[in-house]
Amino acid sequence: MDLASIVYLGVTFGMFVIFVLIVIRTYSKKRKDEGEIAKYQMLDDD
Amino acid sequence: MENQTYNYAIVRSFVTWSIIWGLVAVLVGVIVSFQMVDPDLNFPPYLTFGRLRPIHTNAGIYGWGIGMIFATFLYMVQRLCKVPLWSDKLAKFQLWFFNATIIASAVTLLLGYTTSKEYHEMEWPIDVMVVILWVVFAINIIMTILKRKDEQMYISLWYMMAAIIAVAILYIVNAAAVPVSLFKSYSAYAGTNDANVEWWFGHNAVAMVLTAPFLAMFYYFLPKSTGVPIYSHRMSIIAFWSLIFMYLWTGAHHLLWTPVPDWIQTLAMGFSIMLIAPSWGSVFNGYLSMNGQWHQMRENYLVKFLILGITFYGLQTLQGPMQAIRTFSAFIHYTDWVPAHIHLGTMGWVSMICFASIYYLVPRIYGRELYSIPLANLHFWLILVGQLTWSISLWIAGVLQAGMWNAMNSDGSLTYTFMETMVEMYPYWWARAFGGMIYLAGLIVFIYNLYKTAKKGGAIAAQATVVEGRA
Amino acid sequence: MWERKPVLLCVLATVAIMVGTIITMVLPFAWVNTEADRIEGVTPYTALQQEGRDVYIRDGCNNCHTQTVRPLVPEVLRYGDYSKSGEFVYDRPFLWGSKRTGPDLARLGGKYPDAWHYKHMESPRSMVPKTNMPDYGWLSDNQLDPQMIQRKMDVLGFPYTTEEIKALEGKNEMDAMVAYLQKLGSDIPWREATETTIVGDLKNPFIDAGQTTISGWASLYVENCAACHGPQMEGDIGPELIGDDYDDEILFEIIYTGIADGGMPSFSNLGTDKVWKLTNYIRHYKTDGSQ
Numbered sequence: 001m002d003l004a005s006i007v008y009l010g011v012t013f014g015m016f017v018i019f020v021l022i023v024i025r026t027y028s029k030k031r032k033d034e035g036e037i038a039k040y041q042m043l044d045d046d
Numbered sequence: 047m048e049n050q051t052y053n054y055a056i057v058r059s060f061v062t063w064s065i066i067w068g069l070v071a072v073l074v075g076v077i078v079s080f081q082m083v084d085p086d087l088n089f090p091p092y093l094t095f096g097r098l099r100p101i102h103t104n105a106g107i108y109g110w111g112i113g114m115i116f117a118t119f120l121y122m123v124q125r126l127c128k129v130p131l132w133s134d135k136l137a138k139f140q141l142w143f144f145n146a147t148i149i150a151s152a153v154t155l156l157l158g159y160t161t162s163k164e165y166h167e168m169e170w171p172i173d174v175m176v177v178i179l180w181v182v183f184a185i186n187i188i189m190t191i192l193k194r195k196d197e198q199m200y201i202s203l204w205y206m207m208a209a210i211i212a213v214a215i216l217y218i219v220n221a222a223a224v225p226v227s228l229f230k231s232y233s234a235y236a237g238t239n240d241a242n243v244e245w246w247f248g249h250n251a252v253a254m255v256l257t258a259p260f261l262a263m264f265y266y267f268l269p270k271s272t273g274v275p276i277y278s279h280r281m282s283i284i285a286f287w288s289l290i291f292m293y294l295w296t297g298a299h300h301l302l303w304t305p306v307p308d309w310i311q312t313l314a315m316g317f318s319i320m321l322i323a324p325s326w327g328s329v330f331n332g333y334l335s336m337n338g339q340w341h342q343m344r345e346n347y348l349v350k351f352l353i354l355g356i357t358f359y360g361l362q363t364l365q366g367p368m369q370a371i372r373t374f375s376a377f378i379h380y381t382d383w384v385p386a387h388i389h390l391g392t393m394g395w396v397s398m399i400c401f402a403s404i405y406y407l408v409p410r411i412y413g414r415e416l417y418s419i420p421l422a423n424l425h426f427w428l429i430l431v432g433q434l435t436w437s438i439s440l441w442i443a444g445v446l447q448a449g450m451w452n453a454m455n456s457d458g459s460l461t462y463t464f465m466e467t468m469v470e471m472y473p474y475w476w477a478r479a480f481g482g483m484i485y486l487a488g489l490i491v492f493i494y495n496l497y498k499t500a501k502k503g504g505a506i507a508a509q510a511t512v513v514e515g516r517a
Numbered sequence: 518m519w520e521r522k523p524v525l526l527c528v529l530a531t532v533a534i535m536v537g538t539i540i541t542m543v544l545p546f547a548w549v550n551t552e553a554d555r556i557e558g559v560t561p562y563t564a565l566q567q568e569g570r571d572v573y574i575r576d577g578c579n580n581c582h583t584q585t586v587r588p589l590v591p592e593v594l595r596y597g598d599y600s601k602s603g604e605f606v607y608d609r610p611f612l613w614g615s616k617r618t619g620p621d622l623a624r625l626g627g628k629y630p631d632a633w634h635y636k637h638m639e640s641p642r643s644m645v646p647k648t649n650m651p652d653y654g655w656l657s658d659n660q661l662d663p664q665m666i667q668r669k670m671d672v673l674g675f676p677y678t679t680e681e682i683k684a685l686e687g688k689n690e691m692d693a694m695v696a697y698l699q700k701l702g703s704d705i706p707w708r709e710a711t712e713t714t715i716v717g718d719l720k721n722p723f724i725d726a727g728q729t730t731i732s733g734w735a736s737l738y739v740e741n742c743a744a745c746h747g748p749q750m751e752g753d754i755g756p757e758l759i760g761d762d763y764d765d766e767i768l769f770e771i772i773y774t775g776i777a778d779g780g781m782p783s784f785s786n787l788g789t790d791k792v793w794k795l796t797n798y799i800r801h802y803k804t805d806g807s808q
């Protein structure tokens with residue numbers, strides 16, 4: 001493998017990891033209520 | 047009620063003006079569709095197809111599309127943040143400067159002052175106006191968000207902010223040019239580079255003007271119309287990050303098989319296909335929000351427009367990635383298939399969402415109930431039939447044309463000359479013009495309905511009062 | 518975190534947007550239009566050609582015509598050699614277009630004589646009856662502005678001479694347009710490179726065809742030849758064809774390969790069958806118009 005392929009695979013993998021982290025963070029049980037609260041608030045009276 | 051402090055007047059003005067520009071866009075669309083079947087309808091130098099077509103596209107995207115983006119963003123930001131606009135004066139300035147920009151664009155394009163870059167035809171002085179307009183708009187929205195009441199930001203606000211930033215970057219980079227005079231400039235980039243920059247801009251105009259803001263509207267007006275929240279806010283967040291990340295890689299799918307470096311084309315192809323996921327994330331979110339509410343499709347005309355709109359979006363985001371595949375592009379690129387794709391998005395997705403938003407806003411900005419729901423239903427069917435006639439006839443035309451362009455005899459020669467393929471298009475171009483007339487009729491019904499509402503619509507009925515009181 | 522902090526959200530969104538932007542839009546500047554793309558023979562536009570290009574832009578020809586040939590068999594056959602990056606280094610802006618309502622023009626230069634273009638721009642339907650291209654005869658009424666053109670050349674940094682600018686005096690936009698069209702795609706010698714040569718003996722396959730059969734081929738003549746040689750073969754842009762006493766084989770060869778210097782395009786992409794039919798049709802055509 002030459003440098004270019006390593007960089008290519010590295011960047012691809014890196015981006016994938018970031019994506020997975022966002023998914024994990026968004027869907028963690030701890031944040032369930034926090035993540036969904038906005039959709040109820042937007043229906044509130046004001 | 048705190049309502050008094052919200053600025054609805056500005057929303058009303060933007061709605062009115064964008065409808066006017068939308069009508070202009072569709073009228074010019076009908077005119078150019080007739081020019082394509084009869085060249086005698088060209089009246090040089092100003093009223094020729096070559097000059098009118100960019101007026102059609104710009105009036106559609108910037109007059110109607112951006113006009114409605116201004117109207118709805120200024121409304122949504124107040125309601126979602128539960129605070130009045132940061133500056134009413136700035137909003138007022140934005141309204142008049144917006145109209146001045148659109149008028150200046152139409153006049154200069156008619157006079158032939160154009161850069162020729164698609165969706166960025168206006169010459170540099172108008173680019174300067176556009177930048178001022180956008181900065182004013184951005185400041186007002188972002189400052190209002192900063193002083194919001196609810197801490198957690200609803201997904202519509204996310205899409206709004208991302209769109210505002212991205213459009214600014216895209217527009218300024220693609221505008222770079224060296225002026226020769228007030229009305230003529232040369233692009234700062236040459237040849238293949240210019241093409242690559244232009245379609246990086248062009249496709250992301252689709253993303254950041256014709257997609258993200260309309261998703262913001264969809265995510266706001268659907269729950270507001272049905273009264274039930276969206277299916278999953280967290281799913282919309284995942285779709286958000288994926289969408290804004292992936293779109294920017296895909297510009298070169300407009301340049302497949304051209305001299306643009308191959309690896310850029312391949313990346314564009316790959317990312318276009320991946321884009322199905324975040325696009326359909328929103329589509330599913332919309333459909334799943336309707337769980338147990340499907341009866342509203344019959345009872346609530348707003349929901350009909352919104353669900354049809356997101357369905358058009360779903361089809362559009364399946365067809366688009368297909369067109370981004372090299373082999374498929376080799377076949378349909380440059381044919382009439384592509385305008386069919388475009389109008390599925392603009393007349394279907396974008397316009398449907400605009401119509402729904404306006405119907406939703408009517409009681410709020412006019413303080414009256416809509417004049418006639420049967421007319422709204424008639425409007426719905428006319429634009430649906432008009433748009434399907436438009437797109438279906440040109441899909442057939444595109445496939446036919448592509449087939450003829452590629453047909454070869456057994457001795458390796460071409461079966462058809464160019465003219466032999468072009469004359470086959472006429473029946474379909476007639477059908478398209480006819481579909482356009484049906485759509486135009488629908489638009490006129492819509493405008494009549496709004497006019498009647500503004501003039502003398504009934505006082506708000508009981509149900510609307512409830513909604514108004516709650517919303 | 519970012520769902521509560523709009524400024525942070527804006528920053529992160531910008532980062533997300535910039536990744537793809539940098540990789541697919543900014544980085545390519547390192548490879549495109551560099552020495553590696555350079556093609557010997559590709560020259561900047563002359564003052565007249567550049568002005569023609571600006572008229573092309575002003576009147577939105579790019580809305581119906583593309584200017585890039587893709588490396589696909591039917592396309593190369595129809596239009597000519599596929600387009601190369603180095604051919605566009607002087608194009609500001611690029612004019613590749615996105616819709617072929619009319620044919621691609623990337624390889625138009627040198628295909629027809631100037632006279633064809635003047636006549637075609639003046640009234641496209643007089644040459645191609647069913648076209649939907651509008652008339653552009655009014656371009657001849659607009660005189661060029663040499664001073665302005667000189668300024669444009671300065672901004673573009675293209676070389677020019679004072680005589681060249683002086684020569685613009687008295688020329689009109691139609692002249693500029695034709696000059697531009699004749700330059701398109703002709704900087705590389707692709708025509709010479711792809712010239713068809715006929716090997717082996719030719720034999721007229723329709724030698725025994727009867728008068729009625731041959732008359733049935735009239736539409737081939739009308740669609741492909743009449744614009745230049747006249748509906749009665751009386752000649753117009755191209756010479757009169759009646760009374761030519763070329764052999765079948767020679768006539769076939771002329772139609773098939775064209776006459777590069779004479780401005781006659783090659784019709785090889787019609788295929789040998791149709792070219793033979795044309796040959797026979799022309800050979801049997803009588804002066805009085807009867808067959």
Ligand code: HEM
Nearest residue numbers: 252256299318321362363366367369370379388391392615
């Ligand atoms: C996943 C989403 C999408 C993808 C991957 C996609 C892909 C494409 C491709 C490949 C083309 C070029 C076709 C060609 O010239 O051969 C195209 C054209 C176009 N698309 Fe889409 N599309 C998508 C969604 C949309 C949406 C939602 C709209 C909204 C209206 C839209 C509007 C347009 C427009 C205006 C053009 C024409 C550009 C031109 O002038 O050539 N697209 N799209």
Ligand code: HEM
Nearest residue numbers: 072075076078079103106107385388392393482485486616
């Ligand atoms: C009755 C409605 C409409 C009609 C009859 C119509 C007609 C047309 C025609 C004839 C073209 C030129 C196609 C070609 O060159 O082959 C066109 C292009 C276009 N129209 Fe429309 N149009 C309509 C509505 C709209 C609306 C509402 C929008 C935007 C919101 C829009 C956006 C566009 C765009 C972006 C293009 C450029 C397509 C391309 O680059 O290939 N149109 N339209």
